[in-house]
Amino acid sequence: MTLYTLLVDFTLASILILLSMLARSKIKFLQKNFIPASLLAGFLGLALGPGFLNILPFSGEIGSYAGVIIIFVFASVGINGFSFSPGNMKKDLNRMGAYASYKILIMCVIIFIPIVFSILVISKWVPEINYGFGLLLATGFYGGHGTAAAVGSTFESLGFTNATDLAMTSATVGILVGIFGGLIFIKMATKKGYTQYVKDFSQISEDMRTGLVKPENRPSIGKGTISPIALDPIAFHLGLLLIPSGLGYLLNTYIADTWGLDFPTFTIAFIVALVMYALLGKGQKGVYKYVDEEVVNRLGSSATDYLVFFGVASIKLPIVLEYALPLGLLMLSGLIIVILILWVAGPAMNYESWFERSIFVYGYATGVFAIGLTLLRIVDPRNKSKTITDTAIVGPLNTPIELFAWSAGPAMLLGGQHWAFVGIFAVISILCIVISIKFKWWYWKIPLAGRPDASALDSDGVSVKSNTQSIHRSS
Template sequence: MSPEVVGFAIVLLASVMLLGKYVRVKVPFVQKLLLPSAIIAGFIGLIVGPQVIGRLGEPLGWAWLEDGGLLTSGIVDIWAELPGLLISVVFATLFLGSRIPSPVRVAKLVGPQLSIGVAYGSGQYVVGILLGLLVLSPLLGVDPVFGALIEIAFEGGHGTAAGMQPAFEDMGIPEATDLALAIATVGLVSGIVIGIAVINWGVRTGRTRVIKNVSEQSKSELRGLYSDDERVSTGRMTSRPGSIEPLTLHVAVVGLAIIIGWLILEGLIWIENQLWGLPGSVWSEEGLTLLGYVPLFPLAMIGGVIIQVILDRTGNTSLLDHETMKRIQGLSLDILIVAALATISLDVIASYWETFLILSIAGILFCATILVYFTPRIIPEFWLERGIADFGQSMGVTATGLALLRVADPDDESPALEAFGYKQLFFEPFFGGGLITALSIPLMVATGSVYIVLIPMAVLFIASLVAGRIYYKGVRSGRWSGPPAKVDEVT
């Protein structure tokens, strides 16, 4: 692949992203759905690429369309490689630039929030794998491991779905990537629609503590822009440009976090090869590959945590700025989503349309049930404000949850944002792209049994709901104190 083709592919991707933003600004229907511009751009890329317009070349007699549609096969190939690279950047930045708080302090606030989050993550595995065993496998002949795609797509989102592509290919199930991306799109859109509907229902029935009516969003909010009078934090300068540009410093640290993650992964693979990975190893005569299927991105996140802990312990926390890290993360995630959606295979979705529909509908119903039925029985105060963020995250990405939270609590009057942020410290390393997400399907493929994931996730799901109920009853009875109620302090 020539450098000119690589460069043009990146420039063309940027142009498609700009076109996606233009559609968001100009089309009212798209604005009402609160669709991110990256999702719109991804669909535009899909339409102009080989999967849609490219298929019109033969019937129309336009041979030039058959090689990638309005794109070329070379550009499509480059775009297809980007998600697997950029997902490590997204996860490496999660905890960089933000001091990691004391676990004791976090635990006092995060209890019920973590119960709900774990219930979403573990429950999606339970529902999906059970459907795989009871429906997908006997009726459709589909491997029940595909049931795990609900958590990978809904909780993990487009980034995780695309980032798992190398692992899926190594395990001989490359079609899982396209299915996961399609399910992730359904989850994100339905999560926003259902989330807004639940907030409106909560306002009408008096279940919201902060807002008493849902005001119309401003024109700038619908267009996804900031008005002239809004002041938004864009980060701070942590180094003098004369020495090193601050953005360069932050990108360099992200690269170091990914290198640390890669070293950890290579070390784990080496240990596995010595113990059970290779034929004739200490614990296995035939050899069993497990860690070799683990993608890099969850280890890149651990690399970021290691760097941040070192900075905290050495008094250099201010060297990095979390807002700048979020901008790097946002750029990487936008490019990742556009590239992943634009290169999705419609043939795979058509071949597995029954599986796609079953898993999508089951995931939506499960998440909606957790929000409406279980959340008010686990979170004693501000249940809708605190629960809506986890619901949005469980069906899309963290940004979806925060967007819904901003509708339910626009001025941060409840403890929802703080509790959600602390929960991420415990939740992200495992679910939604963490170690459990990365290991679940490799474990099932390597052992040949889905029960190695189903049973622990079922136990964890039940335990999270039970623990949440115990906390709820303790607060309601007055034995324990819940988190501070900001709205009471304001009033």
Template sequence: MTPNQIGFALLYLGLFLLIGKWIRVRVKWMQNLFLPSAVIGGFLALLLGPQVLGNIMQNFTGEDSFWATGLLSQTILDVWTPLAGLMINVVFASLFLGTILPNLKKIWNIGGPQLAFGWTLGWGQYVFGLLLAILVLVPFYDMPPFIGTLIEIGFEGGHGTAAGLQGTFEDLGFTEAYDLAIGLATVGILSGVIIGIIAINWGVRRGKTKVISNVQDAPALRKAGIIEFEDRDAAAKMTVRPESIEPLSLHFAMIGLAILVGYALLQGITWLEGVLFGSEFMTYVPLFPLAMVGGILVQITAMKFDKVNILDRQMVMRIQGFALDILILSAIATVSLDVIGEYIVPFLLLATVGILWNGFGLFYLAPRMIPSYWLERGIGDFGQSMGITATGLLLMRVADPEMKSPAYEGFGYKQLIFEPFLGGGLVTALSAPLVVQLGPIPFLILAAVMLVLGLAFGLFYFGKMKS
């Protein structure tokens, strides 16, 4: 593979992102669903690639023809396949860079209800996923027990987490788990957005919302994913002079430093485990959760020594958003439809259990666990539990476009405690190896205890704060 081939494959990514955005602007029903352009572009690339268009054209042109791979050559797919696993390190290293880390008391008071609710949803995905695996998927479909962790990995963790665990799944001897997890992540985003929009409309009609009166009254530009002219403030601040270093370059370098710190931590922990215990458990752990830890350490250091605040959170978020777009498009475009087709019944069972649990959480648990603005706040945690943080933020933006409720602040504070563990954190990264090492029952017991803990705090502590 030559540098020119790699560069051309990356240009193709940009092309499909642009086409996805154009479709979002032109197609009304996609606007009403607020589908991200990366998801649209990813699906289009999947349809135009070898698995759909290529298979169709082979029947007419033969397996050796130009059209046998559709409009995407195998070289392009070879470049795209590892991108998601690389970009997830950028996403997680960026989570806390440029933020002010508040004290735990403020996090608890404002973000506590959403933390309890999100914690309940996340651990519940493990509980019901493992029960499904133990009772159905292992005995009837001969699948490994860790398959029960894929609901949380795919839904809560999303495409990036699933991609980051590809090597782990290979080491655990069931490579098909990667494609199933990517498929679940795709189902999670789509169903999360659809159910979320339906829930907000239902809440408006039933008087459950306190901020908006009609979702469909959103401005046309906002539906198309375009910022209104009067709201086009600077997306990032120039904290350093470009003649010394381009601000984008500086922030990219800081994110790279966070990833390197995470890599050093991972190598050190792996070496220490081998020396002290002679085991190799940490070799199953991907880099991205440690990249998040590296980001926290870099941020703490910056807060202590950087007196001129050169780190701009908005600039970091732009880099993070770029990495997330590349991640989602490449992950969807390269998912194996053959694997999903082979395991279609287990796949549908996992997806159905995850959707039902999260739906139960939103409509039944959220009103009882979140003392005020339960729909505006709960919809964000529901969106994250279905399809990563971006989906949660999207739904909160629909439910509370002017940020009049405590939803955004509570969601942000919740992330500081939630993300290091679930939704792509250490627990998510370690769950499948732990199930393999310890067996499904011990991890199921742990998940059940954590679920009960979240329910207890949500229902009997925060839920009782209602006036």
């Protein structure tokens, strides 16, 4: 790939995004379904790109862009810092603890239940399917195409032929389940009053409905804190975000090469950005007084639009047509699981802004981080639910469990230790529920409608300004 290849890919993406914005401002169906321009553009890119009609000359690299853009998005979250409100620390810790327990439970359930279903049911109908088949759902739904390729190749090295194709198909189906299922569930939630920041379509202003803001309603998108004579303010803020993005990648590569540990790069970039925030210093003597949080917000939000586009446009549809029966049964089990974790586990383990946090995890658990961000963007345009910040903070807790599943799973499942593997993840799932109940992070009996906003009030009922910025622009 050359820089000109990158230029062409982003030019085509920009054309489709702008055309989709025009379509959204005119077409009632798109407005009624809260469909962001970037998501619509992604579908256009999928239809017109090399994966289907092959009309637009996208390069073969478009599938890798989303993973890089995610790093930039999390750097934009970290550079604005994170702090606990002095009178609100207990609530923040409870919120993040409950969310961490929820995320770990979801991951473990997606791993072990499909394996049990595959062993006890699918293998009886299709005898040639081995005991490792069930793990392919988790590699695709939760891991995405990258994990699917890695685990699939491991399976094939152990004698499970076609594992990579099956895993990639799982990832593709997971994305489609995430997108279309997520939109359906969001409409259901808005009608029932479960959403905090986006209500029923009839109550949404024309600005939000069409996406075109009237002159009298247009907010400022930032202040010029740096004189253009010295350095353009946008270049200044862009540099602040690119530094932790690049350093996060380099640091994560060093960690992987030196100690063999594989952390999410976006988490490392987020941590580096937080360190930069601390070093810049907030106050009259610190450099941070020249950082405008709203400019950072807009840069992160702009990156999110392109992340959504490339995440959707790079789907490989032809793979879905293969291995219909066993894969169809496995995908059906996955669909049931993600629906239950959204509507049953979600409200039970999340109190404030429960639907916003749960729909993000639903999207994240169906294959691509970009889908989770897309769904969150629809219901929480300005990250008031603190979902993105909490995800960055508690994300590393999932890493050891994921590493064990993707590395040891294939060998254990094909080596006769399938029930031991299942038992490990079943036990972790039970522990998550027990811990949630023990620490009073279990909200089963509390009505779903009318639960509070995650950032609305502190313990004394006084409005608190979150130090976490939005990474999304209002639809």
